[in-house]
Amino acid sequence: MCTKDVEIDYDTPWNQIHWKSIEAAYNSSPYYIYYKDDIEPIFTKKWKYLLDMNHYALEVAMECSSVTAKISYTKEWQRDYQYPDFRDSIQPKKSFSFDESFRPESYRQVFALNQPFIPNLSILDLIFNKGPESLIVLEKSIKAD
DSSP: OOOGGOOOOOOSSSSHHHHHHHHHTTTTTTTHHHHHHHHHHHHHOOOSSSHHHHHHHHHHHHHHTTTTOOOOOOEEEEESSSSSOOTTOOOTTTOOOOOBOOOOOOOOOOTTTTSSOOOOOOOEEEEEHGGGHHHHHHHHHHHOO
16 A cells, blocks of 8 residues: 555544643643644544645644745655655654754753753644744754764
């Protein structure tokens, strides 16, 4: 089966559960009110295909964080990739880590008083906490050689 043909299963209300969790966690964050209307459809619209939902989520995250880049898709898996390749960075049985070229810049998170900065939490965490400064945080996280 092609990735583009993977359909989303709504037999359990995972999308409603996720959105309610996001609301509960970020409702008190500085920029939640400004971005929630853009982000909510990711979880409330009944998407048929996972690729369509992921594409929309990527577009929204890029727009909210002022990232400008062209999104393109391949027709087949490409083993050799010309850009930094993070496709194998996240695996359930391996600890998460990027190479040294990306070291997350810390910023104040919603629960900062109770615990230290948690890196790589999510793009939503960055957007809801830093808003229009999200791109600056991302740029500071990329370390030059």
